[in-house]
Amino acid sequence: MGKRRGQALVETAIALPVVVFIAVFVINGAMAAVAASNAGNAANYGARVGAVTQRGAAGAAVAAAREALATAPIGHYEVSASGGGPPGSQVVVVVQWRVPNLLGALLGLVGGGNVDFHGRAMATFRQEGW
Secondary structure (H helix, E strand, C coil): HHHCCCCCCHHHHHHHHHHHHHHHHHHHHHHHHHHHHHHHHHHHHHHHHHHHHCCHCCCCCCCCHHHCCCCCCEEEEEEEEECCCCCCEEEEEEEEEEEECHHHHHHHHHCCCCCCCEEEEEEEEECCCC
């Protein structure tokens, strides 16, 4: 009976770290996917608001994108916009996102660095006019 208990302990000691590593890896991927989706949606929303604003399109686009990101549960975002003006000109909104790497501390043990996940989303709309 004691031999089996010892065997189970060894198997658990080997399998548990692998299962935890895989779980954290999946969580990291999900966090990056949510942040990328939030950034893309905010960029689209900001560019659309900027495209229908008659004066100060870039400022309205940035404000709208920041408003869309105000309730984002995950990530750090930076918003910028350019363009606007006469009808037909482009309004471009860029949202850069960053989320922490939960595996960074573990990767540091084997020579890796603690690098955050990051990316950017961009949306372009044409300025409307009437």
